[in-house]
Amino acid sequence: MSQAVTACVIVIGNEILSGRTQDINLNHIATTLGGWGIQVHHARVIPDDEDIIVNTINEVRVAYDYVFTTGGIGPTHDDITAVCVAKAFDVPIIQHPEIAERIRQRPAPQDIMASRLLMARVPEGASLVDNPSGGPQGFAMHNVYVMAGIPRVMQAMLSTLEGKLQSGFVIRSHTVRAYTGESSIADALAQIQLDNPDADIGSYPFLRDDRYGTHLVIRGADTTLLAQIAAAVMEAVRAIGETPEDLGLDADANA
Amino acid sequence: MSQAVTACVIVIGNEILSGRTQDINLNHIATTLGGWGIQVHHARVIPDDEDIIVNTINEVRVAYDYVFTTGGIGPTHDDITAVCVAKAFDVPIIQHPEIAERIRQRPAPQDIMASRLLMARVPEGASLVDNPSGGPQGFAMHNVYVMAGIPRVMQAMLSTLEGKLQSGFVIRSHTVRAYTGESSIADALAQIQLDNPDADIGSYPFLRDDRYGTHLVIRGADTTLLAQIAAAVMEAVRAIGETPEDLGLDADANA
Numbered sequence: 288m289s290q291a292v293t294a295c296v297i298v299i300g301n302e303i304l305s306g307r308t309q310d311i312n313l314n315h316i317a318t319t320l321g322g323w324g325i326q327v328h329h330a331r332v333i334p335d336d337e338d339i340i341v342n343t344i345n346e347v348r349v350a351y352d353y354v355f356t357t358g359g360i361g362p363t364h365d366d367i368t369a370v371c372v373a374k375a376f377d378v379p380i381i382q383h384p385e386i387a388e389r390i391r392q393r394p395a396p397q398d399i400m401a402s403r404l405l406m407a408r409v410p411e412g413a414s415l416v417d418n419p420s421g422g423p424q425g426f427a428m429h430n431v432y433v434m435a436g437i438p439r440v441m442q443a444m445l446s447t448l449e450g451k452l453q454s455g456f457v458i459r460s461h462t463v464r465a466y467t468g469e470s471s472i473a474d475a476l477a478q479i480q481l482d483n484p485d486a487d488i489g490s491y492p493f494l495r496d497d498r499y500g501t502h503l504v505i506r507g508a509d510t511t512l513l514a515q516i517a518a519a520v521m522e523a524v525r526a527i528g529e530t531p532e533d534l535g536l537d538a539d540a541n542a
Numbered sequence: 543m544s545q546a547v548t549a550c551v552i553v554i555g556n557e558i559l560s561g562r563t564q565d566i567n568l569n570h571i572a573t574t575l576g577g578w579g580i581q582v583h584h585a586r587v588i589p590d591d592e593d594i595i596v597n598t599i600n601e602v603r604v605a606y607d608y609v610f611t612t613g614g615i616g617p618t619h620d621d622i623t624a625v626c627v628a629k630a631f632d633v634p635i636i637q638h639p640e641i642a643e644r645i646r647q648r649p650a651p652q653d654i655m656a657s658r659l660l661m662a663r664v665p666e667g668a669s670l671v672d673n674p675s676g677g678p679q680g681f682a683m684h685n686v687y688v689m690a691g692i693p694r695v696m697q698a699m700l701s702t703l704e705g706k707l708q709s710g711f712v713i714r715s716h717t718v719r720a721y722t723g724e725s726s727i728a729d730a731l732a733q734i735q736l737d738n739p740d741a742d743i744g745s746y747p748f749l750r751d752d753r754y755g756t757h758l759v760i761r762g763a764d765t766t767l768l769a770q771i772a773a774a775v776m777e778a779v780r781a782i783g784e785t786p787e788d789l790g791l792d793a794d795a796n797a
């Protein structure tokens with residue numbers, strides 16, 4: 288089995304922390320990277336504050352294989368991500384020739400063009416992360432990937448990285464649904480987890496139509512092992528007189 | 543003006559980081575606390591890992607007035623939040639008499655009751671955070687509030703804290719919508735921000751029906767000041783030949 292490749296996501300933006308905007312970027316990044324064999328192990332949501340952004344980037348870029356940021360790459364005064372990444376790496380901020388060239392292709396009055404060209408600022412040494420949707424371009428500085436905050440634009444940028452990143456094993460999941468309180472099955476689950484240290488068994492209770500149930504999710508790289516563990520979990524559910532539902536591999540249990 | 547009261551949210555759960563579950567708790571907590579005069583300044587999403595949970599709690603509980611955690615308080619082997627909070631505060635884990643009493647009120651076979659009683663474990667010195675929705679109870683240890691991961695249950699717990707927490711000023715927002723590229727207005731906005739250091743002006747671009755627009759959000763405690771700044775922002779939008787839309791105070795711009 289290859290080694291785990293890990294990532295940290297940094298969601299930058301006062302609007303997420305104030306509750307004005309519901310973040311959906313973390314979920315998309317986690318799902319996409321997971322499919323590529325990169326596991327998101329940590330995420331932070333931080334304000335548009337230079338010191339905090341710089342310190343956060345420097346803390347996490349040495350702790351994870353990859354860092355992905357969202358937000359703060361437009362042309363307004365509150366878009367400070369590029370400057371912060373340059374400070375974090377202690378390099379000057381420069382105008383990226385290719386990004387500037389693209390921006391200049393769409394004519395504009397001089398003052399507006401000057402503002403637009405702020406979106407061509409990158410740390411010296413950064414490479415382009417293409418944005419096929421139009422709008423601002425992203426960039427990568429070593430292992431730090433800087434993307435837009437608008438979900439549709441971020442998703443377009445992320446999609447261009449497919450096949451270009453180092454990848455490890457892909458973590459799969461096998462889900463069993465049971466309409467039972469977690470307490471009824473807690474002991475059996477703990478034993479199955481003890482017997483199977485190579486998989487990670489989670490119990491995620493839910494309320495649906497005023498009934499409590501739980502999704503028993505077995506995660507790991509070996510789908511044969513996952514199926515064996517799922518069988519043991521279903522047997523444990525049957526042992527308490529309930530009927531388990533096998534949702535199978537990589538099920539969207541919320542559907 | 544009273545002092546700012548700050549909070550950090552810790553979302554605990556592998557299921558958020560894997561992308562299996564879309565977190566909606568941060569948004570609810572941020573909005574609710576904001577209305578009570580407590581500002582969420584930071585959030586972290588971390589895995590069900592004891593060392594990481596303990597270290598994260600210890601790092602943020604000294605940096606913010608309040609810490610709110612979600613997730614990991616059920617009866618299964620992956621529910622380790624209570625144990626981690628006890629370790630973070632270096633106190634023993636005990637059975638909370640009132641929580642245990644409530645759990646015992648619903649009869650169950652001995653082994654199931656033993657599992658259920660795991661949900662009565664709290665760090666020594668913790669106080670109850672009531673859960674009027676049924677299901678597990680939360681607890682507070684000094685400034686750390688430990689709540690469920692299921693949104694409906696978390697929301698019920700949080701609602702019981704209304705009026706019981708220290709509060710500062712309430713940050714209000716005044717939103718102006720403009721269908722314009724951010725670059726066209728970036729200079730004027732930067733100047734308005736410079737002229738008004740007591741408010742925080744954010745520009746949040748969006749794509750709607752394939753048109754780019756931006757929400758210009760002015761945030762601060764003084765609504766008279768916010769209205770003045772909003773007027774200046776609308777004037778700046780008009781100056782570039784566009785028609786601003788005044789969404790007013792605390793608008794849900796996504797609606």
